[in-house]
Amino acid sequence: MSPPTSLYKTLFLSLPNTRRFNSIPSSPTTQTLQDSIRTAIETKNFHQILHLLSSSKCPKPPHKIPENPFSFLSSFPQPLQTQIIDEILQSFIPLRPRSLPFPAYSLLLSYTLQKSPISLPLSLAVLQSTLRSGCPPALQTRLSLSVAWLDCRRSGHRKSVAQILSEVRAIGYSPDRTTCNYLLSSLCAVDELAEAVAILRDMRGAGCEPDSESYGAVIAAACEARRTDAAAELVREMVAELRLTPRQGTVVRIVAAMRANREVLRAAEMVEFLEREGCGVGFQSHEMVVEGCLERKEFVAAGKAVMEMAGRGFIPYIHVRQKVVEGLTVIGERDLASAVRRKLAELSS
Structure with a gap:
């Protein structure tokens, strides 16, 4: 229950005079504004506060910024x-x-x-x-x-x-x-x-x-700090426990952080986990996984990632798929190289 107006008046009258006791001199404009706001609060005419603020003329930088007109409340x-x-x-x-x-x-x-x-x-x-x-x-x-x-x-x-x-x-x-x-x-x-x-x-x-924004903000901060363990744990928590779907930008961030940390196999596992849980992963994240695997010469993982992409209807860039097939051939994984070619040919047709 709100205190009666008389109590407001008693308390306001007991406050020290702002003009007299301020250790830092205030401009007359600030004094008048503060006193007017005190009166508006005392009478519970709160909407008047908005009129007082809109009509006040506060000094602009580089002049001294006036005292907060609500600072007198600290005496309560x-x-x-x-x-x-x-x-x-x-x-x-x-x-x-x-x-x-x-x-x-x-x-x-x-x-x-x-x-x-x-x-x-x-x-x-x-x-x-x-x-x-x-x-x-x-x-x-x-x-x-x-x-x-x-x-x-x-x-x-x-x-x-x-x-x-x-x-x-x-x-x-x-x-x-x-x-x-x-x-x-x-x-x-x-x-x-x-x-x-x-x-x-x-x-x-x-x-x-x-929600996804809540987790996304913290995951983004973890990725910025290259703390991929924390980021991965949060992704699994939001998806497996809360049944939330991370935004595509969040997935891109964590895959990029893992790639930067040379953890491309973990990035591939993360993408597989999200797809398995029904969280569609976009082309950019899939492509980053494949490119990361190629950088680390993980050609088998790259081939599997391309197959995963193709299963989702994505076709890697031509130079990427060429490197994957060539890499698989060099290490003797001819069956997987052939499977990759067939899968991509099916999509192209």
């Missing part, structure tokens, strides 16, 4: 801050277009992330509202969010993934896939692969099922 106890920001977010839900409150979302997200780790659940709630507005958060949000998350996980708090996501539920928000995927990609962007994997595997416990 954390539960009351959460309640006030929740009421602001709820008041914006009916607005159309959904992007209308985006300036307020951005400032609230910046403010809550600066107060990590205590405000992390609230930050995730604001992030969810921001993403639902259809506007991407500011670029620096990924780094700020990653820092806040890691502080909460590794500082004295040492909270589990499940604990953090349950705290988001405790303030009235359900962690959704879009928000979790943004968190995953943010952690991957700062090379926190192990943390991203932990979230990926604990999402289900919080009632948020990962």
Whole structure:
């Protein structure tokens, strides 16, 4: 239940005067905007906040960026801050277009992330509202969010993934896939692969099922780091356990990473596994496997890969199939070379 307006007034009047006590002088524009937003929150006229932000004139770079106009909320106890920001977010839900409150979302997200780790659940709630507005958060949000998350996980708090996501539920928000995927990609962007994997595997416990995009982001990060063991394990997990189909770009990445690591036989096994599980693999991945086998002079594996390709209706490039047949002939695998020729001839006809 929301506190009565009189309580809001009492708490606001008890705050120190921002103009008098700021250690860094603020511009008159910032002071006026902050005071006006305080009044709008005190009277619960939350939509007025959007008008105030749109009509304010903030200095542009290289001038000093003004203080966040929501920073005065730090003088409130954390539960009351959460309640006030929740009421602001709820008041914006009916607005159309959904992007209308985006300036307020951005400032609230910046403010809550600066107060990590205590405000992390609230930050995730604001992030969810921001993403639902259809506007991407500011670029620096990924780094700020990653820092806040890691502080909460590794500082004295040492909270589990499940604990953090349950705290988001405790303030009235359900962690959704879009928000979790943004968190995953943010952690991957700062090379926190192990943390991203932990979230990926604990999402289900919080009632948020990962999808192909969730796994794709983490697999892509693992491939970028050439950690093919982790990537292969995640592919098998998403396909065999969750019955998800990896996107073609994800398959291309893992095959390319294995080829770069000179693990072409593993790449061939991965493609066979995906096909066996009913996940259609595209021409590019099949072709990369064949070319990788040729690079390593694994002509038998290359021949089998060409047969697999042909079985899926794909014909390798002419120079590739010539090298496969020639290689098989040189090592005495004439029967397999003949089988490859026949299979390709059937497709060509």
